[in-house]
Amino acid sequence: MRYSGFRVIKEALTGHKGWTPAWRDPQPKPKYDIIIIGGGGHGLATAYYLAKEFRQSNIAVIEKGWIGGGNVGRNTTIIRSNYMLDGNEPFYEFSLKLWEGLEQDFNYNAMVSQRGILNLIHSDAQRDAYIRRGNAMMLNGADAELLSAEQVRREYPFLNFNDARFPIKGGLAQRRGGTVRHDAVAWGYARGADSLGVDIIQNCEVTGFRIENGQCLGVETSRGFIGAGKVGVAVAGNSSRVMAQAGMRLPIESHVLQAFVSEGLKPVLPGVITFGAGHFYCSQSDKGGLVFGGDIDGYNSYAQRGNLAVVEDVIEGGMALFPGLGRVRLLRMWGGVMDMSMDGSPIIDRTHIDGLYFNGGWCYGGFKATPASGWCFAHLLTTDTPHPTAAAYRFDRFEKGRMIDEKGMGAQPNLH
Amino acid sequence: MIINHPLLGPCDAQEFTYLGDARLIDRPDGMAAGAEAAFFDYDYLRDNPAGLHRELWFHEQGDRSWLVVTRNTVTHEITNVELARDVARNSGRSA
Ligand SMILES: Cc1cc2nc3c(=O)[nH]c(=O)nc-3n(C[C@H](O)[C@H](O)[C@H](O)COP(=O)(O)OP(=O)(O)OC[C@H]3O[C@@H](n4cnc5c(N)ncnc54)[C@H](O)[C@@H]3O)c2cc1C
Numbered sequence: 001m002r003y004s005g006f007r008v009i010k011e012a013l014t015g016h017k018g019w020t021p022a023w024r025d026p027q028p029k030p031k032y033d034i035i036i037i038g039g040g041g042h043g044l045a046t047a048y049y050l051a052k053e054f055r056q057s058n059i060a061v062i063e064k065g066w067i068g069g070g071n072v073g074r075n076t077t078i079i080r081s082n083y084m085l086d087g088n089e090p091f092y093e094f095s096l097k098l099w100e101g102l103e104q105d106f107n108y109n110a111m112v113s114q115r116g117i118l119n120l121i122h123s124d125a126q127r128d129a130y131i132r133r134g135n136a137m138m139l140n141g142a143d144a145e146l147l148s149a150e151q152v153r154r155e156y157p158f159l160n161f162n163d164a165r166f167p168i169k170g171g172l173a174q175r176r177g178g179t180v181r182h183d184a185v186a187w188g189y190a191r192g193a194d195s196l197g198v199d200i201i202q203n204c205e206v207t208g209f210r211i212e213n214g215q216c217l218g219v220e221t222s223r224g225f226i227g228a229g230k231v232g233v234a235v236a237g238n239s240s241r242v243m244a245q246a247g248m249r250l251p252i253e254s255h256v257l258q259a260f261v262s263e264g265l266k267p268v269l270p271g272v273i274t275f276g277a278g279h280f281y282c283s284q285s286d287k288g289g290l291v292f293g294g295d296i297d298g299y300n301s302y303a304q305r306g307n308l309a310v311v312e313d314v315i316e317g318g319m320a321l322f323p324g325l326g327r328v329r330l331l332r333m334w335g336g337v338m339d340m341s342m343d344g345s346p347i348i349d350r351t352h353i354d355g356l357y358f359n360g361g362w363c364y365g366g367f368k369a370t371p372a373s374g375w376c377f378a379h380l381l382t383t384d385t386p387h388p389t390a391a392a393y394r395f396d397r398f399e400k401g402r403m404i405d406e407k408g409m410g411a412q413p414n415l416h
Numbered sequence: 417m418i419i420n421h422p423l424l425g426p427c428d429a430q431e432f433t434y435l436g437d438a439r440l441i442d443r444p445d446g447m448a449a450g451a452e453a454a455f456f457d458y459d460y461l462r463d464n465p466a467g468l469h470r471e472l473w474f475h476e477q478g479d480r481s482w483l484v485v486t487r488n489t490v491t492h493e494i495t496n497v498e499l500a501r502d503v504a505r506n507s508g509r510s511a
Contacts, residue, residue, distance in 0.1 A: 240462070240463070240464035240465075241464075241465075241466055244463075249457075249461040249462065249463060250461065250462070250464070251460040251461055251462070252462065252464060253436065253462050253464050254464055254466075254489070298434055299434040299471065299487075300436070300437075300464065300469055300471065300489045301489050301492070302466040302489050302490045303489070303490055303491065303492055307417060307429075307492075309428075309429070309430050342459070342460045398456065398459075398460040399456050399460075411459055411460060412435075412436070413436075414434060414436070
């Protein structure tokens with residue numbers, strides 16, 4: 001069924017009786033050509049592009065819970081391509097371009113909102129770093145704009161410009177950045193993949209791999225063995241656990257990141273703001289709630305909840321930047337489990353096991369990557385070669401000393 | 417989280433800095449054969465279990481001791497706390 005304005009009006013007039021489920025609920029087949037493990041944004045996008053762009057068929061996505069119940073539905077929904085390093089910037093810009101055409105492409109309203117993102121500048125050194133970053137972005141075809149303190153004040157008059165420690169001295173804006181309705185990304189890709197024949201199998205946990213003579217033949221699941229020509233793993237915070245079932249150890253630790261939503265307010269924040277000096281980022285949802293976050297909890301965790309110390313830390317950062325936040329009530333907070341890689345950058349690669357492919361290590365920045373991650377993983381699964389924009393995201397970069405350390409923090413995931 | 421320090425008693429985890437897997441105590445010998453591979457493993461690869469995890473915490477805002485804390489990464493429950501010094505000595509290291 002195609003969605004359109006006409007359709008909405010017709011259904012409104014006929015009691016909404018014509019809507020059908022957006023995707024099927026099929027029984028698993030004994031064997032697929034390609035199985036994707038993980039029905040999050042990345043897994044569903046991979047399946048969609050495999051079918052649509054790379055003309056593959058006989059594909060299944062296997063999800064242990066409900067699709068969209070993982071990080072894709074738990075994040076603060078910010079999209080942007082304001083990276084700096086060669087291995088990263090072309091990839092994230094490719095992703096931003098895909099976001100721009102996404103809704104027309106899969107005929108689903110994902111509420112892609114290019115309301116702009118502004119990284120605030122608080123010191124001369126930070127200004128130099130952001131000028132350099134802006135130049136790197138423009139060299140890669142992205143947009144970047146340096147704002148003076150006065151220009152920032154015009155757009156965000158209520159920020160604390162005179163903080164003794166971190167006065168606002170300007171900002172680096174990316175007008176094409178913004179936010180996207182996260183659940184709708186999973187639903188849109190699921191619906192798109194399903195309509196191209198992909199089986200989306202929910203409530204089916206992968207518990208092991210069948211590997212013989214270095215070849216992956218399929219997966220053991222809570223609903224029995226399912227054979228596969230190729231298996232792609234895209235399980236976000238569970239990467240280490242799933243890949244351990246194939247006998248692999250990864251350059252990854254799982255950590256918790258929390259997100260917060262306030263009560264609904266009238267429009268106050270036109271775009272996304274980030275406070276790099278203290279680590280706080282905030283946007284306003286279309287329902288009016290302020291959506292914000294900060295640092296990870298910083299120690300290994302698979303608990304989908306965080307600790308109060310970090311709540312305090314995030315809100316202190318927010319108050320320093322945005323004193324009016326102190327008058328606002330907090331409605332909800334939650335945590336998601338992310339796989340923090342050792343250099344803070346992702347991995348999209350084949351493994352040493354034939355037919356087994358891996359996509360993970362997205363740390364807390366993988367939502368914006370969803371379309372490009374799916375596209376590049378689909379490219380890898382189809383052609384066995386990395387997509388040009390994801391060519392640096394290999395497993396061997398740690399061994400070979402080619403880390404992509406965007407934050408310059410070294411090999412300690414809790415610092416990224 | 418409260419970490420029950422073997423010498424100081426219960427302390428708030430906020431006083432500590434986290435380093436990661438307690439296996440980091442067993443630093444490979446840089447002069448031995450195969451050191452390059454051993455250091456790749458040591459620096460980058462992790463078991464990252466969901467469940468019991470032995471990990472290093474540094475009492476930065478306290479007595480500056482290193483502790484080996486056994487914690488459940490699913491429930492945050494801490495079941496054992498040892499001085500890293502004792503763990504290293506018991507494993508045959510002198511320092
Ligand atoms: C609080 C928070 C805020 C964030 N904010 C942002 C942001 O503003 N911008 C941004 O770019 N990124 C952000 N991120 C990061 C981003 O959400 C993730 O990197 C990204 O969503 C991960 O990819 P995914 O959507 O495929 O993961 P998920 O949605 O977690 O998908 C993985 C799926 O695999 C399934 N699975 C796991 N194990 C198995 C198994 N054994 N068998 C079958 N299925 C399995 C899980 O159930 C899950 O549904 C944030 C993350 C968090 C937690």
